[in-house]
Amino acid sequence: MSYAELFFTFLYVGTFTIGGGLVALTLMQQQLVTPGFITPDRFYSMVAVSESTPGPIGINMATYLGFEYHGIPGALVATAGTVLPSLVVIIIIARFFHVWRELPWVRAMFYGLRAGTTGMIAVAAWQVLTVAVFPVARFQASGRISELIDLRVLVFFAAVCIAYKRFQLHPAVYILCGAVFGIVFL
Amino acid sequence: MKKLREYAELFSVFFQIGAVTFGGGLAMLPMLERELVTRRRWLTAERLVDYFAIGQSTPGIIAVNVATFVGHSRRGIPGAIVATLGIVLPSILVICVIAGLLGTFADVPAVQKALRGINVVVAVLLVFAVSRVGVKTVTDWITGAIALTAFLVIVLWDVPAVLVVLVSALLGIIIRLRRERKKDAAV
Numbered sequence: 001m002s003y004a005e006l007f008f009t010f011l012y013v014g015t016f017t018i019g020g021g022l023v024a025l026t027l028m029q030q031q032l033v034t035p036g037f038i039t040p041d042r043f044y045s046m047v048a049v050s051e052s053t054p055g056p057i058g059i060n061m062a063t064y065l066g067f068e069y070h071g072i073p074g075a076l077v078a079t080a081g082t083v084l085p086s087l088v089v090i091i092i093i094a095r096f097f098h099v100w101r102e103l104p105w106v107r108a109m110f111y112g113l114r115a116g117t118t119g120m121i122a123v124a125a126w127q128v129l130t131v132a133v134f135p136v137a138r139f140q141a142s143g144r145i146s147e148l149i150d151l152r153v154l155v156f157f158a159a160v161c162i163a164y165k166r167f168q169l170h171p172a173v174y175i176l177c178g179a180v181f182g183i184v185f186l
Numbered sequence: 187m188k189k190l191r192e193y194a195e196l197f198s199v200f201f202q203i204g205a206v207t208f209g210g211g212l213a214m215l216p217m218l219e220r221e222l223v224t225r226r227r228w229l230t231a232e233r234l235v236d237y238f239a240i241g242q243s244t245p246g247i248i249a250v251n252v253a254t255f256v257g258h259s260r261r262g263i264p265g266a267i268v269a270t271l272g273i274v275l276p277s278i279l280v281i282c283v284i285a286g287l288l289g290t291f292a293d294v295p296a297v298q299k300a301l302r303g304i305n306v307v308v309a310v311l312l313v314f315a316v317s318r319v320g321v322k323t324v325t326d327w328i329t330g331a332i333a334l335t336a337f338l339v340i341v342l343w344d345v346p347a348v349l350v351v352l353v354s355a356l357l358g359i360i361i362r363l364r365r366e367r368k369k370d371a372a373v
Contacts, residue, residue, distance in 0.1 A: 015245045016348045022315065024247060026340070027347050034344065045301040048308050049284060054205050055277030056249035063281040075282050083274060086246020087254055091266050093240060094258040101236070104366065105359050110243050112358015115329035116350050117242070118320050119336025125312035126341060132305035153306055160310045174307045182303020183296050 001037060001069045003077055010062050010081030017082075018113065021058035022121040024082070028061060029127060038068070044131055052175040058082065133157050152185050189261075193268050196260055199226070200253045200272030222256060229259065249273055328361055 001009075009031050017024040025047065032038050046068075050060035059079060066078025093100070100106055130136045132153075139148035160174055203217050222228045234252075241251030250273055257269025288297075324330045332354050339345040 014247075016351060017246055018243060018351050021247055021249075022312065023347065030344070030347065041298075041301075044305050044308065045298075048301055048304040049288065050281070051308055051311060052304075053277075053280050053284060055280065056204070056247045056273070058247040059250065059274055059277040060281050063278050064285055067282055067285040072282055075278060075285075079274060079278055082247065083250055083270060086244070086251050087266065087270055089245050090241075090251050090254040091258055091263055093244060094255055094266070097236075097240070105363060108359045108362030108366075109355045110358065111329070111362045112332055113243050113351065113355045114323040115332035115358070116336045116354025118316070118323045118329075119333040119338075119354075120340065120347055120350060121319055122316050122333070122337045123340045125309065125316045126337070128305060128309040128312055132302065132309050156303070157306050157310065160307055161313075164310055164314060171311055174311070175304055178304040178307035179300035180303070181306070182299040182301065186299045186302050 003070060003074070006066060006069055006074060007077050007081045010066070010078045011084060013058075013062070014082040014085040017058060018117055021056055021061075022124045023117060024058035025061065025124045026120055026127075028065065029124075032065065038065070040131055040137070044128060047128070048175065048178075052172050156181050156185070192261060193264070196257055196265055197268050197272040200257075200269045201275055203253075204249070204273040205276040218252065218256075228256065332357055 013024055013027045013031060016027055029043065033040055033043050046061060046064045047057075050057045050064060053060055059082065062078045062082040063075045066074035066076070068074070070077070134148055135150075136148065139145070141147075156178075160177070163169075164174060199221055203221060206217065218234060219231060223231050223234055237252050237255040238248065241248040241255065244251060250270055253269040253273040254266045258266040261268070320333065324333050336350045336354060340347065340350065
């Protein structure tokens, strides 16, 4: 992937990410994983790192993916591509914000847009579920039901769900638990 | 000189926020509120929520959009750029260091196992994030139908997200405006 491709790929991601980082994940997945520029496992390990390090997840992912292809210059190019559309759009909106805010059609548009966005975020969650918790691809390859339903993973998944709901600890704490679980049990 | 100091402050505020918030987006709201509304009184809490609403429904990463918006409200276009650089820089620094290190031992079996375990946790975090967002955005059966349809068309047919964005915005305009017109007619 050349610098220009990298830049325009992330310019595309930055332009059509509406609703935040999780939508960006879906877009990056469509742009990079589906055409085979990166394997799903590698992609989701990047998601894990981006989740457990400071900063907005979308920016972390862009930096990380850019670094993967071209080191530090790649990281800068990918991040610049991601940020540029919002910089331009937000500056324009900020200028006319007070005028647009109350227009009925603008409010109506946000009403539909937010719902569609929620569906898109759900896709990001679904895709991680089908890689990490119910590995559909591995099941289809082997045909063994034991590949699809791994009791160790399911028990751990349920435990984290309960713990996360109960104790509002920092996400990094759960990420650390996940790493320990993986090393010991998988 | 005074101008320069203001730019420096703008940069450092967003650099700090970028350096200590994990996940970005909504996770940033409490930090922003403390730094910008309570401590510096740069804007009201209501205005901050407005910025979030816009950041959420315009292109780009929400955290970056909010930073750009606040930067612009303080010091125009240069302010917008300075604030954006501030929020992005911690990510670039941290990720480049980690990527540089991880690249060398990402193939070690123990690391791969750890990452598989971590992915299970990521799944949990995402599922909860979706439910938190969903509670706020899915307020009636129409928004529920739009959200569900968006989910299904992407999962089943890999429909480009762009199309989903455009169609749901259009549906919002058509349905909501028609409903409001009906209400007005009834009155």
